[in-house]
Amino acid sequence: MQLVLLRFASNKSEAGRFMEGHKQWLERGFDEGVFLVSGSIKPQLGGAILAHNASLDELQQRVSEDPFVAEGIVSAEIIEVAPSKTDERLAFLLS
Template sequence: MHLVLLRFSDNKSEAGRFMEGHKQWLERGFDEGVFLVSGSIQPKQGGAILAHNVSLDDLQQRVSEDPFVAEGVVSEEIIEVSPSKTDERLAFLLS
């Protein structure tokens, strides 16, 4: 499991130009079963994504294809998490 942090850079003002592509990129991640959750880092600092069932190398490649990353609107950080215990509703994360 990975936590992807996308923090706005000094180029944040360009976000509007690339928003549609970013939304399409997110949707593709959900459609392909890689992204489980996405949302905003408050207050208006960027976004976060919970990714599952993907290698670090593949996720790094995927993240580099986000228009926000490619155009320098955000900086990315990927944190690998090895879950050892979950609520039963999230047990699939242990596999």
């Protein structure tokens, strides 16, 4: 599983121009079973995504296709996490 941190760059004021494409990109990630959770990093620092079902290379490619990343609105950091214990509702993350 991976945690994707999308931190706003100095031109975050341009985000509105690319918001619709970013939302579509997020929706595609959920529809394809890669994204589990997405939300904002408070206070207005960017966003975070919990991902699974993708290799690091596949996720890096997917993240590069986010309009926010492609246009330099955010910088992306991907952190790989190897879960060793979960709540039983999240046991699928152990595989």
